[in-house]
Amino acid sequence: MVDPFFYRLVRPLIQYYRGVPMSSFALIIKHKTRPGKRDEVRMVWEKHMAPAIAANPGHTEYFYCFDNADSDSIIAFQQYTSAEASQEFLKTASYAAYLKDVESLLAGPPQVTALTPMWSKKA
Numbered sequence: 001m002v003d004p005f006f007y008r009l010v011r012p013l014i015q016y017y018r019g020v021p022m023s024s025f026a027l028i029i030k031h032k033t034r035p036g037k038r039d040e041v042r043m044v045w046e047k048h049m050a051p052a053i054a055a056n057p058g059h060t061e062y063f064y065c066f067d068n069a070d071s072d073s074i075i076a077f078q079q080y081t082s083a084e085a086s087q088e089f090l091k092t093a094s095y096a097a098y099l100k101d102v103e104s105l106l107a108g109p110p111q112v113t114a115l116t117p118m119w120s121k122k123a
Contacts, residue, residue: 024060025083026115030067031074032107038072044102045074052094058085072107079117 033041045064053059060079067073080086089095 023082024079024117025081025086026061026077026079026117027086028113028115029076029078030111031076032070032110033072033074033105034107035072037105038066038074041074041102041105042066044098044105048094048098048101052089052092052098056089056092057081058089083114 031041042064050064053062058080060081061077062079063077065075065077067075078086080089
């Protein structure tokens with residue numbers, strides 16, 4: 001059974017920039033791990049999420065980061081093609097497997113900030 005707090009990660013947002021619809025959707029997610037479990041969480045993430053995200057056309061950017069100021073925190077920046085794409089990803093078998101394996105390693109639900117990108121630098 002997947003915990004419901006993970007399903008509250010997303011909500012639809014559509015904003016306009018210079019009159020052009022911005023359908024891109026982004027999240028900043030901060031996970032607090034149980035003390036000393038950050039590396040284990042990363043191994044679980046690399047097993048389930050890295051390949052799923054790499055294969056998912058709905059993800060346009062993804063940064064998985066360790067917090068330099070807190071050895072038990074992980075921060076992820078995720079950008080999707082749309083809010084709907086982020087919601088669809090939460091329904092995948094890979095995400096369910098990740099949740100099952102990572103739940104006991106986390107201190108609690110993540111802090112989630114939903115964003116509407118208004119501008120980004122292209123490489």
